[in-house]
Amino acid sequence: MRLAEQVTFGGGGLDRAAHLRTDPARLAGLWAAPGARVALLWRGKPLVAAGALGAVEPGHPLCSGAFERAVFLGLAAGRPHFAVDLSDWHPDEIPDTLGAFLDPSEQRHPDLPDDHAFTEIRRVMTQLSALDAELAATARALLGWHDTHRFCARCGAESRVAQAGWQRLCPACGAHHFPRTDPVAIMLVTHGNAVLLGRSPGWPEGMFSLLAGFVEPGETIEAAVRREVAEEAGIRVGRVDYLASQPWPFPTSLMVGCHGRATTTEITIDPVEIEAARWVSREELVAAHAGDRKDLLPARHGAIARFLIEAWLSDRLD
Incomplete structure (x- = not known):
């Protein structure tokens, strides 16, 4: 990208x-x-x-x-x-x-x-x-x-800092522990001239953003994209391409931005995961980013969701 x-x-x-x-x-x-x-x-x-x-x-x-x-x-x-x-x-x-x-x-x-x-x-x-x-x-x-992560996950003893902060060593059992990074798939899901957006409970009124979810053990990023979109919005996704990534230290995530092409359009949300989802056209998003839509607030500045949406709007995904 x-x-x-x-x-x-x-x-x-x-x-x-x-x-x-x-x-x-x-x-x-x-x-x-x-x-x-x-x-x-x-x-x-x-x-x-x-x-x-x-x-x-x-x-x-x-x-x-x-x-x-x-x-x-x-x-x-x-x-x-x-x-x-x-x-x-x-x-x-x-x-x-x-x-x-x-x-x-x-x-x-x-x-x-x-x-x-x-x-x-x-x-x-x-x-x-x-x-x-x-x-x-x-x-x-x-x-x-x-x-x-002050204590060893293997034996429970208190570990100590090593390698200038990039490792912890357990003096009791000798285990080496390394900083973790949790991969999160975040999906720009499109169908023709529209993008799929959702909102979580507690967000500012009218704010919508891209769907996202943690990659599970034994799962590829592409599979995580398809699974998360199907679980949260009931939409099936075909082709998936990698776009960009963003370290997100809240606490230790790596946001993996992907472009997914939807093969279905009927939305069925999982209310446990998200509060709402909707298809939004380019024209509606442009108006929202210009501040002309009070019912549709764009994703926050600095977040990869905003970056990917703006890249899609300006035709800079390739």
């Missing part, structure tokens, strides 16, 4: 430099190198300042003694990039919105400038540069994985 890497969180140019993850001496040198940057996250929210990732130098007081628990993200623009989790910090107030899809709250640490704030990444993802977005997504996914 043309322009596939222009999707949010993709194409930032980060060199992950995996060969350095097993070299403690080189990593220590990079940590001390001039220009090294550390992305700070608090409960999954990256530090942001003036529409950019608010990274600090390793010598900053908040990074004191943090090298052993820092995650090495890679190299970019002549700089080494790391990430450190500051979730142990307790701000004066913990808002009720913490963890919400678009948490509007921001947290400011007393040891950082006033214009630096921990911000829900989905609120600012389209403002970040491609590199900053990739760094933030990688850091959020990795640090989130460490937070939820």
Whole structure:
């Protein structure tokens, strides 16, 4: 697909430099190198300042003694990039919105400038540069994985961080654990001049987007597309083509965008999965994206669903 890497969180140019993850001496040198940057996250929210990732130098007081628990993200623009989790910090107030899809709250640490704030990444993802977005997504996914996988899945003992944050080792049974990525098929299903859209309960009134679902064990992406569309909307899909992908660190998904051609059109929804589904013509979608349809709100900016729909509308799928 043309322009596939222009999707949010993709194409930032980060060199992950995996060969350095097993070299403690080189990593220590990079940590001390001039220009090294550390992305700070608090409960999954990256530090942001003036529409950019608010990274600090390793010598900053908040990074004191943090090298052993820092995650090495890679190299970019002549700089080494790391990430450190500051979730142990307790701000004066913990808002009720913490963890919400678009948490509007921001947290400011007393040891950082006033214009630096921990911000829900989905609120600012389209403002970040491609590199900053990739760094933030990688850091959020990795640090989130460490937070939820502290104990060995084989024997239950507490594991320890290894390979600069890209592995966990169990000292009790020797098991190696690696960060997980969960593939999710997201489907641009078309039939002639129309695209199939659905909505989940709790979405803003009138918002519709592409159908999506997790790929199951032993299943191909193409089979997942056909199964999910049939389960959620009762539509049969024939040919399936890959279009583009998007890392989606909420918590650790990889959205695999596909184009499916529907062979049937009668919709029968599964109310457990979705609230509604409908066929929408190009003309209706163009009007919705122009803000002329109050009953049909487009998918959110920054999401691969919006990217794929706009590519279809502008005839850029091939």
